[in-house]
Amino acid sequence: KIDCFTLSGSGEPTLHKNLDKIISLIKKETKNKYPICVITNSSLLYKKEIRKELRKADIIIPSLDAASFNLFKKINNPHPQIKLSKVIEGLINLRREFKGKIYLEIMLIKGLNDGLKEIEKLKKIIEKINPDKVHLNLPIRPTPEKVNLPSQNKLEKIKKIIGGKAFLVTPSLKAKQYKDSLKIKEKILEFLKRRPANLEELSICLGENSSLISKHLSMLLKEKRIRKRFHKGKLNFLIND
Incomplete structure (x- = not known):
């Protein structure tokens, strides 16, 4: 059974110059029967033209893995021109302009962004973004460096701090x-x-x-x-x- 069509791939969907046309084509071919979901790393959402490309989607799942610039660099290894402040600005503007659902995704790594102080900082930013849901995720795909996963107990604590919009979307450890x-x-x-x-x-x-x-x-x-x-x-x- 089809739930929705998801645009993600092994790259970044918002880099595609015809993203808007792809979304429109899927809607046309499926007679608008299924919602369109776009998964993005949020790096280009500060650009108005990119947010405009996404306007016909039904669900957007952007990511935000850190509230501080140093952790942002460690976890996401962004291009030097990508600044955390711009990513957050893009997410806030996306929420103002986008009429569909936004499910903010946070990938949690033990010893990096699972500290309670960092989660409190993230919570304040999340409140500004105001997503419909917050998906707490784990890095279960292979990574260049070995990473450790937070305990189930820690995940439950983080979920409680973030509040009612938070959901654990990964299987129990x-x-x-x-x-x-x-x-x-x-x-x-x-x-x-x-x-x-x-x-x-x-x-x-x-x-x-x-x-x-x-x-x-x-x-x-x-x-x-x-x-x-x-x-x-x-x-x-x-x-x-």
């Missing part, structure tokens, strides 16, 4: 760990049945942290279900016949 331990080996085996791959490829293609993939690769090697082979200087894994 215990449920996620159970699911990973149950299914990750099968996902690796299914992939390796198609072709050999190295650790980095498996991590990216399966959307899992490399340390988790490495752990299960070791288990599969011990079980002799896979074997390893060096190819062009890289350690590859392949299925045992």
Whole structure:
């Protein structure tokens, strides 16, 4: 069942010069039957022309992961021309102009932006933006550097501080760990049945942290279900016949 059409991809939708036309085309082809959602990193929302491109969407999910510039740099690694003050300004103006729903997304990382002082600062900014909902998320995709996740208890505290608009949109940590331990080996085996791959490829293609993939690769090697082979200087894994 289709809930909505989401524009996100592996890049930033607001960089597309024909975003407005794409939204219009989807609405036309689907006879306006489904809502259109756009996920954005918020970096270009300070530009009026970008906000205008988004006006025909039904839902916008912009992100804001920090209330201080230093944390903004650490977490998002923005282009030097992108300033946190401009991002916040763009979000406030988006709310004034946009008639649809805005679900603000915050990605929480242990030891960076999950401190209660930082959350209090974020709360004040959120009140200025006035989104319809606040989605509290976790970095579950592979990242260039290892990151730690806040505890479930900490997430509940953060949710309480932000207030009634806040929702945890990621599975509980215990449920996620159970699911990973149950299914990750099968996902690796299914992939390796198609072709050999190295650790980095498996991590990216399966959307899992490399340390988790490495752990299960070791288990599969011990079980002799896979074997390893060096190819062009890289350690590859392949299925045992």
